[in-house]
Every structure is written in structure tokens, then in C-alpha cells.
Amino acid sequence: MPEPPLPHSALEPPYSVEPKRLLEHLTTAVVLLDGALNVRWMNPAAESLLATSRVRVMGQRLESLAGVDGCVEAVLLKARDELHPFTQREASLALPSGESATVDFTVTPMSADELLIEIEPRDRLLRISREEALIARQETIKVLTRGLAHEVKNPLGGIRGAAQLLERDLPDPQLAEFTRVIVEEADRLRDLVDRMLGPNSMSRHEPLNIHKVLERVRTLLEAEHPRTRYVRDYDPSLPELEGDEAQLIQAVLNVARNAVQAMEEHDIDIPCLTLRTRARRQFTLGAERHRLVCELGIIDNGPGIPETLRETLFYPMVSGRAEGSGLGLSIAQSILHQHQGLIECDSAPGCTEFRLLIPLESHH
Template identity: 55%
Template sequence: MFSLDTSKQTLENLTTSVVMLDKELRVKYMNPAAEMLLQISYRRLRGKPLTECVVFAEDDVRLLKDALKTSHPFSKREARIVTILSNELLIDYSVNPLSNSGLLLEIQARDRLMRIEREEELLNRHATARSLVRGLAHEIKNPLGGIRGAAQLLERELDNPELHDYTRVIIEEADRLRNLVDRLLGPHNLPRIEEINVHALLERVCSLVDVESNHLIRFVRDYDPSIPEFLGDKEQLIQAILNILRNAMQALQEASTPEPSILLRTRAHRQVTLGSERHRLVCSIEIIDNGPGIPEDLVSSIFYPMVTGRAEGSGLGLSIAQAIINRHKGLIECSSEPGQTRFQLLIPLEQNNEITG
């Protein structure tokens, strides 16, 4: 027999959403995972019919009632429900009848599973691309050093000063390529870890971009003041956010967007899985502009080095930003449509995270 008292602690530590219903389909218990998924507190829903606050399809309600009558367990995949906040979720759920004429529901959000798979694929693809780029960049730097050195030696041997112009071109272009390769490799200094206030950091970046845009872009803030300070490399994070914010500014300017605006929104999310790692608390930073949007064929590859939708872009800013956030155990996601482009930076807030170099 299922004992709520003896099993409560175990249930509350599960990542699977668990809901207990009585024979009238009223809620007897919900674990924290279910509260997060259904976007309602157990205290508010306790003793009420689950179907009052969570909209199930008629077929699903019928299946729940049949399970009560027949005491037969069942599972259903890819069912759709609507939460009290009007958010539609795609879920898998299993129903097990209890000996006291109730039901035990185990619910898993398909949206969450698909997001985990997508994020893990994105992280793996980005890591593979970075590894290839690093290998290629190191191979380029070696002959560049030889070309530059040979040009310097040649310049010393030339008696005609007019010919020095040609050797200077070789040296300057070799330096330009070396700088490009260094940017491809990304920040190579050891991280300088310090306490970071995310809103102070965002305000600093906003002030820089505001000046660059000649104060022609409206910045809208929607900050969550409950987000705690966390450990990170302040200068690297400024660079990552600046790269994204500057891209948004340039897109708005190039498209001559009427009433250009950028929304900065912060939120704290609990129990978030990034890739294959689960984090207790994550800081979400959203940067949303009302520009023309990113071409659909570029969205999936926009974080790769040298990929850009702008004629004058280097295609390195977003790649470097993703690499910096990855070093902080986080991830950047992008979605875009005409009139709105959204970048979301997810950074774990746990104090024991080691920032990789």
C-alpha cells in the first residue's frame, strides 16, 4: 500500500511530476516537480478536482475515470494539457490505480525532454565546431609567423625604400590574419572569477550600446530583483552580452526599423537541465529586439564561426559569446521571426561551478 508519510521525501526529490488523486479526481498530493510543471501550488490545488485548474482533453478525462472504475493502469504519450496560466504543454503520463480507490499520476513534459535533446545537440555541435576551428587556427598561425618573419628579413635586405611598401603590406596583412585567428580562438586568458550582479552588468553593456546607437534605440528593462549574485568572469560575460546586444543594434539600424527597441528581461529558473546536467537555480537573460529577424536558414547555424547574415559582419561575435557562456556551464538559445528576435542566455547560479579556461 502506498504510504504518503513514508514516501513524501522520496517523491519531493523526484524530477518526475507526481500527482495523487482521490476517487473524485481531487488532488491529495503533488510533489514540487508537478507544481513547477502545472504552474500551480499544491496548497492552492489541494482538495480540488485536478481538471478544474488543468485542462485535459475529453478523452484523457474519460481514461482517468475508466482507470478508477476498472483499476487498470495505463500510459499515454504526447497528450496536450493547458495550465492555469494558459500555457499549452505536451506531456507523457502514466496512471496507476491505488488500493484506496485513488490514482497515482506520473507526468513527464515532452517539451522539456525535447528541449534537453535540442540543447545537448547544440552543445555537442558547438564543441565540435570549436575544436575544428581551434585546430585549423593553430595550423594557420604557424605559417603566418614564418611569412611575417621572412617579410621583415626581406625588408632589411632591400636597398630601395620604395619597395618597403610591399613588405609592409605583407607584414600588416599577416598581423591582420593573426588577429583574426586569435579572435577565432576566443578569449585565452585564465578566467578572473568574482561576484557578479547581473543587473549591474546589463546596465553597463546598455550604456555602451546606447552611446554607440546615438541614443536612438529604446531600451526596456524587465528585471527580476530576486536573482542573487553569482561567480563568473565579469569581463568575459560583458563581452558575450555586448556581442549580442551590438548585433541587435546593428540589425535595427540596417533595417531602419521604426521605433527600434530592445527588451532586456531577467528571471530566475529552478531545476533547469542544460545539456545533460541539471542545475538547481539558473539565471535567464533574454535580449529581444523588434528588428527584421534572422533568415530562417541561418538560425540553426548562427553560433558557428564565420556564419553571419550581415555583409560587413565577421561571423565571430555570436560564436565567441556562446563559447564564453559555455565556459560558465551555460547556453545561449535563439529564436527569430520577422519583428522579433530573441536571444536567451542561461547561466547556472550555483556557487561551486568551476569556470573553464
Template identity: 55%
Template sequence: MGQFLMSDSILHKRLLDHLRTAVVMLDASLRVRYLNPAAEMLLATSASRIIGQVLPDYFFDDEEARQALNQCIEDEHPFTRREARLMVAPGYQITVDYSVSPINEPGQPLSLLLEMQSLDRLLRITREEALIHAHQATRALVRGVAHEIKNPLGGIRGAAQLLERALPEPELTEYTKVIIDEADRLRSVADRMLGPRKPPLFMPVNVHECLEHVRQLLLAEHPEGVAIVRDYDISLPDVVADRDQLIQVLLNLIRNAVQALLESHTPEATIVMRTRVLRQFTIGAQRHRLVLRVDIEDNGPGIAEEIQETLFYPMVSGRANGSGLGLSIAQSIISQHQGLIECESEPGKTVFSLLLPMEQPELTESSEP
């Protein structure tokens, strides 16, 4: 009988160890008695470090949650929270659904069973899918508008040229010149709204060589005032991409950061160029074996909260003299690479993250001349 119970206990532990749900057992003093591997991964700790320790005060960083927890201990009443933010470490939060259930076995002190399901990855995937679909819909609308703008511009410009030849007085050509110049300017804007005209020419590209090329351009344009710090993972293999288009995107992101820093007169203005590789990473709904992540981080004033959700839409700009097309075009280019550009911003820290699959299925087809 004892052997059967021991085997049963081992089986239960193995089941807990293989659960994807994070499970933590606490005593009434919130001292950790057990956690399974899923909980170790979620909380970024190890059982040997946390077992026997009391959960820190900042873990439940919410007065309502602490009150519910106290009620659970006193009245043995379980509770559940949805999309809760838990402080795993100072300055590091996770988003989870969690429930706390009291376990009161006869002759045993009260225990609390904490079950957590991580939502960060799910929320990120949902946000990325929404961003991709919104960008595709907006780009289709903008391209249609741009075509409609370009169609009559040729006629307007041609009529102005004919009118210029027929004018009796040379000084009147000043007005036809304004018409021609403005028609050319609108045509240029429409061309930019249409975005890249040719598909990417895929080939193996060293992303650090591209970043260094962009860095040299920026240092030539702004030799003083902004420090550019490199934080490269030099073990990264080549990424399959269009080199010229990748440089265009990186130059756009870094120029935006430089302009934001200079216009805000940020003291000790700094831009960090960071490269990392992500394994088994999902972009939108597509999972990739290896994904390149390039971060362009600045310590400027941040992006206004009211435009962060629409930042990649055409004609949206955080700068007074910005056209609002640069980020939209950059997103279009990276979309053609099956990738995505994300942004997180708060005062003192803005990060644009370029996510790019390191292998492109279109390599053979698109690289043909």
C-alpha cells in the same frame, strides 16, 4: 471492515499524492474529478480551481488527439501519445508523454484516467548537453585550424617585408603592403578563433552593475532608435565571475540585438534586459543550487530558422556583414564559467538567455594573481 476500507482509501490517496507522475481523473464529459499534486504543478493550477471544471477545448490542441479521445470514450479503447504538446493555457504549452485509460466500474459512469509525464526538463537537458558537446568539439577543431593558419602567416609576412626592401622601384611596395596587411588581418581572425587566451579571474560581481555599464555604452553609441528596458530582480546576490569577460559577453549579445533592430528598421524597437535567479537548476548534466539567468530580449524580425541550430558555431552569422565569431566566443567564455547561452527566436521576439552558476568552485584558484 469499514475502518479497514477507509484506511485503505487514505493509503491509496497518499500514494497518488506522492507520485511524480501527474494523474488526472475525468468523467466522460471531460470534467475534472481529481488531480494529484504532481498534476497541479504540471498544469500550473490548483485542485480547488479546476475540480468540477471541463478541460478547455485548447487542452488537446490536435485533431488526431481529439479523435483518439472520442474513440476512447465511445469504444473504451486506451491510447498513448509520445512527446505531445498540450495547451495548458492560451499561449502556454507543455511537452509530455501521456496516456488515457477508460475506467468502467459496474454501476458507475465511465471515468477516464489521464497520466502525464513532463518531458520539457528532460528535452531541455538533452538539448543543452548536445549543444555543449557540439560546441566543445567545434571549438577544438577551430582552434586546431587557427593554429595551423597562424604558423605560416609569420613566414609569409616576414618574406614580404624582405621582398619589400629588395624591390628596385618604390611603387612596387604597394603589392608587398597588400600581402603584409592581409597576413595581419588573417592573424587577427585566427586570434579571435582561438578565443580567450587567459582563464577567468573569478571574483564576486554585481551583474546589474555590468548590465548598466553595457547599457551606458550602447546609449552612447545609439542615443536614438532603440529603447532599452530594465527588468531586474534587485534581490540577486553577487555572482562569482570574471567581470571583464562577463561584460564582453553581455556587450556582444546586446550589440547583436541593437544591430538586428536597426538593420530591420523595426518600429518601436525595444530591448529588455531581464535578470532572475533559478533554484536547483540543471545546466547540461550538472545541477546547481542557484543559477543566474540574464535574458536579452528584442522585438526584431527573429533569426532565420535554418541557422538557429548552428548559431553558436564559428563562422555562422545571421547578418550579411557578420564575422560569425562573436557568439562562438561568448559561448566559450560562459563555458569557462560552467554556464551556457541559449537562444529562442521567432518573428517579433528573440531571447538570448545567459545561464551562470552563482558559485564557482574555481574561485580560490583562478583569482590568484
């Protein structure tokens, strides 16, 4: 007796999905090129990465969409000719917006006339790693500084008290001058340690307009450094953020004053300081993703920060200026941490930018 036929569900999967539909839902950017490196197709993730639409770029060469150097193009041609897949780590692409992106890409030759490229952006991951390292270093500095402050302030109090008692028992009033020097120097060291610890008052977070903070800083700097040109590039759509206005003024002023003083010390012909605000959506600070972040840029056209100082820029007592105490940036970073934010820096001769990043969500 013949066996009954298998049910239809046993012969085929319960449903089928078109490969094209799968590619369109990937978060990895996928681009299909022909043998001449012209675009034949791309998925929505690639459209987002390259900031263009598939319809507009169909038939155009890849290098016209994203600036690729000769090395990357040679890799694509080699993969096409040898029919061998290739992966490139941390390659640089120049995007149509003028920005550059660091990506990992894998090229897979499907035939002599078809190249499939998978592009994975690396900027966000690299920035997260850099920010996590920065936050970890700042926490370590905070612990060390507090321990140092405790060890220094205790004997300073004893020295100051002993000097005051000694001054009362001195037979010659003229000798009191020396005890006053001891007291004054002990007070100076105490104040220095207090400044290393940052603001000594608790943050009082209240709704505030960040542009009011910037205008206060600009007014102070114009009075101190009238030769500098100040440019305002504000985003008026920014909502209010919750923070301590006095502390944020101090943080912005510390960063901006450093920039203006560096330009003056190097005799820049037309010193220019730009204060810029932007909103960043779905932005990651450290390991935490925020729906909306305020980016406050402080940009100068000074000489740039020496390479040797960039890794230790936010450490206490580190300064590139002979008269600097090295506490301004450390205190500013500490204030930003109290607002769940941080400070980043990019520097090159003629353009140094400090970015103060502050979440705009409520922390209550």
C-alpha cells in the same frame, strides 16, 4: 492431528499501503476525470504541473485548467467510449500561467465514467537533449578551430618574417609598400584567427553583480544606437555570481549589439531591446543540475532569425548580416562555457530571445 494455523504474518503482508497514498507520492502527474471530462481528483505532482490546487479545480473541465486542442479532447472521448487505453507522445498543453508544456500522457478508462490520466512532462528532457547536443557541437567547433588556428598561424608567421627580410634588401624603397601590404594582411589574418579562438586570457572569476554588467552594456549601446528603446526588467534579489566581468560584458555586448543592428537594418518602427534577469531554481544545464541559475534574457522585437540559420547560429563565420563576421555569437557562447553556462535562443518574427544561463554556485 490437525495442523497448527499459519501465523498471521504468513497470511498478510507485514504492512499495507493505501493506493491513494501511493499516488500522492508519485512524481508522475495523475488526474482522475469523470465521463464529462471534469476533474474529480489529482495528485500533488499534477497540482505542481498545472500550478493549481485540487480543491480549486474540483468539478471543472480539464480544458479550463490546461488548454488542450480538439485532437487531445477527441482522444479522451474515444478512450472513454471504447474503454481502450491510449498514449499520446509530445502533446502540447497551455498552462494557466500562459506558458506551454510538452508532455507525454496516457489515458486509461477505468469505467465509462472514470478516466485516469498520467502526465509526464517532456520539456526538461527535451531541453537536456538539446543542450547536450549544443555543448557537444561547441566542443567539436573548439577543437576544429584550434587545429585550424595552429595550421594557419604557423605559415603566416613565416610569410610575415620573409616579407620583413625582403623589405630590408629591396633596392627601391618604393617597393617596400608591397611588402608592408603582405605584413599587414598577415597580421589581419592572425587577428581573425585569434578572434575565432575567443578570449586569449584566462578567466579570473571574482564575485560580481550581473546588473552592473548589464548597465555597462546598456550605456555602450545607448551611445552607439540612441534610436533604440532600452527596457530594464531586473530581479533585484539575484545574488552575486562568480565570473570574469570583462568577458561577461563582451559576451552580453556581442549578443545585444547583434539584436540592435538587426532591428536597425530592417527599419523597425520602434526598435526595443529588453534586458531581463531571473533566478531559476533546480535548473539543469546539459546533464548537470544546479541549485540556482541566473537567467539573463536579451529580447528584441526585430524580424527574427531565419530558420536556415538557427541550427548553425553559434558556429564561427556564420552570420545573417552582410557586414557581420559571424564571430560574435561564437565568442559569446565560448565565454559562457568558461562560466559553466550556455546560451539558448528562441526566435519568431517580432520577438527574438537569447537566454544566457550562468550557474550561481561557486566553482572553487
